Amino acid sequence: MENIVLIGMPGSGKSTIGVVLAKVLGYEFVDSDLLIQKREKRLLSEIIEQEGIEGFLEIENDVNKNLNVERTVIATGGSAVYGAEAMAHLKRIGTVIYLKLDYKRLRRRLGSLKKRGVVLKKGQTFRMLYEERTPLYEKYADLIIDEENNDIRETLQIIQEKLKK
DSSP states (O other), X not given: OOEEEEEOOTTSSHXXXXXXXXXXXXXXXXXXXXXXXXXXXXOHHHHHHHHHHHHHHHHHHHHHHTOOOSSEEEEXXXXXXXXXXXXXXXXHHEEEEEXXXXXXXXXXXXXXXXXXXXXXXXXXXXXXXXXXXXXXXXXXXXXXXXXXXXXXXXXXXXXXXXXXX
16 A cells, blocks of 8 residues: 545545544655645635636646655645546555545535635536536545545544455
């Protein structure tokens, strides 16, 4: 087991679960959104504002396809699945886990979408985004973890059990 790559919608717990999972496994932890901000010296929301969605997605794809880590839990941004090159690279270097949460629970967890740097096209609702991305998450996932009625501890337990198999 080399790296673990977490994918899923904003608010699905990728960063939160990723940090704890890394501690439990004795792995490093990387949040690709933070790597993007560090490289660009701008907040995600500023990048989206200044470069547009397409420009942001290009930057995200570039950062993710060049990730060179070992024994690391990688929390990706929700839009990482739009980067085909990045996802092919991430699948090569790790096990991709989709943290799945239903629309209603996600919507409740998320406050302001703009502050979170959620990539919404003009006229696109969060539900439309959810429906657009779900098939991509399922396509790239090696494991799908349904977080439906689980707290963080239970989700972590499920992930660890599935990784042992």
